[in-house]
Amino acid sequence: MDNRIDKYFKINGIKRDIEFTALLNEFILQYQKKHQISKNEILKTLGISKQRLFYWSLNQENLYRSVKKIHFVTNRAINLFQINNSIGEKIANSAGLSIVHLKSDKQDDNSFIIKFNELLSEWKGSYKNLYELANVSEQMFYKYKIGKNINKYSLTALLIVLEISKEDIQLTLNLKGLF
Secondary structure, three states: OHHHHHHHHHHOOOOOOOOHHHHHHHHHHHHHHHHOOOHHHHHHHHOOOHHHHHHHHHOHHHHHHHHHHHHHHHHHHHHHOOOOHHHHHHHHHHOOOOOOOOOOOHHHHHHHHHHHHHHHHOOOOOHHHHHHHOOOOHHHHHHHHOOOOOOHHHHHHHHHHOOOOHHHHHHHHHHOOOO
16 A cells, blocks of 8 residues: 555655654654653643553554544644644644544535545446555445545545545545545
8 A cells, every 4th residue: 555655645746744743742852852841741731641642653544543632632732832823733734634624513524425425436446446455444445435434544545546636635635624
């Protein structure tokens, strides 16, 4: 999967951003040096533990499971580190989320489902071939079709395999509030 995605990114001139935990750790270290505070105190203020931060660093592709907590931590980081919203958005984007486009409304879910199924209808092969090429399980694929448990990385892989334009990929991710 990575080779196909990396090839797509290279062809379309897309650069991967720094990972969420690495970016958060950069801000923590800067704050720690500036204010002479222990990392544990900073993490406590952010509302997370060292263990959770470590878990997130090992499981970057599964951050979507902690959406509410990541939004909470990102908003606390914006306040604690006194950073502007565009940098806060960059932190959220590095986790595959958005603080601007946080969607919880049924209408937004319906918009995503309609768009995703419209894109799937243009696929000429079988669904099995599609989700195997994207390295997504059958169960996850069918959950995506109804808008459940969306993972940014797997969704992006599916959209790349569908060979749609960058604009459609961005629109689809935005409809779900993932980018």
